Amino acid sequence: MKRPRPKAPPKIITGICTNCGSEVPESDIVMLSSSKDSAYRQLCGWCSNAQAAAAFGLNGFEQHRFEPVQVLDCAGVPHEFHFRTTLFGPGVALNASEIRNGFRSGYEFQVIGDSEEDPMILLGRLLEKIRRALAVKHLVPEVYGLRIEEHGVVRGIIGWDDDEEGLLPLLNVDGRKVTWDELGRMLMTYEGWQFKLEIRDKSEEV
Ligand SMILES: [Zn+2]
Structure with missing residues (x-):
């Protein structure tokens, strides 16, 4: 009898930022159109935020590369969260996505702050929100x-x-x-x- 072949793990789709050249997951890629020739450029979230801040004249905007964090739920199960910052005009969104086996899967959270808010304070608010949510099962x-x-x-x-x-x-x-x-x-x-x-x-x- 033939033994069933183990399934190959799904491939993580990535993209290259045309500005800094870094390879990032597809979910962190932003397509930005240029005002000069209206062609689309592929940027990572970091470069897209930096360009948006320059365009809006937000000199006080600072972004931070947050390390992944593990949070335990009420059953003691650890959940690993990765963070992504998105600048939109006067506000900034900090998103937390649960990553399982290299993929976004599971819990998703977001907090909104002022574009010049201290990123660490924003992270603190997001972590509190994650902890409160993971303390309850539905x-x-x-x-x-x-x-x-x-x-x-x-x-x-x-x-x-x-x-x-x-x-x-x-x-x-x-x-x-x-x-x-x-x-x-x-x-x-x-x-x-x-x-x-x-x-x-x-x-x-x-
Ligand atoms: Zn980049």
């Missing part, structure tokens, strides 16, 4: 699938589901992918109950 795995925790609250991020061609969302709850169908099945435990659905920006506290 779903419990059971033999027949997931169920909603006793507290009856589900927080998550609405994502794109390729399998549904974008017609139904793929949710990210407790750092795991949850289909719309799965959530529907979990809700049927509460048939006849009320519910409240609130939609908030990624940077807000829910």
